[in-house]
Amino acid sequence: MKQNVRDAMHPHQLERDSDRGFEPTVDEHLRLGRFIAALDQASESELRQIAKMMAQQVLMTYPAAMRWLAKEAARNLGGGAWREEASERLLEALQSPANEGRSYE
Incomplete structure (x- = not known):
């Protein structure tokens, strides 16, 4: 799996100022964006591996x-x-x- 896909899945987590339950944090939105961008660059084999995981x-x-x-x-x-x-x-x-x-x- 490419390094950028791995990095998008496990980046440094920004801390929340308050507990909002199930509401996604800004960091989680950013992580999703990075992950989607990395998926756009992934090969078919890498996409299958990611889907299985x-x-x-x-x-x-x-x-x-x-x-x-x-x-x-x-x-x-x-x-x-x-x-x-x-x-x-x-x-x-x-x-x-x-x-x-x-x-x-």
């Missing part, structure tokens, strides 16, 4: 990371360890028919 991130890595973060947030809810009874009630709620087919593991 991005598919792995979007379809495997990000969902797994979100599940882990959700579990950690649930563990930290309330600032302490959950009582066994509360943990069991939460597990029952997650395993209810309304949530059938979803995976929380």
Whole structure:
């Protein structure tokens, strides 16, 4: 993969002044612009390699990371360890028919 494509994917991150949740930062917009410009210069082989890497991130890595973060947030809810009874009630709620087919593991 060309160096300019690699650089566009992992540049230095500018810090935010405030937390705006899911709103993209100026740096993220600039990074996207650099990445798109690098893609315009990439060969067909490089584009395939990039597509495979991005598919792995979007379809495997990000969902797994979100599940882990959700579990950690649930563990930290309330600032302490959950009582066994509360943990069991939460597990029952997650395993209810309304949530059938979803995976929380």
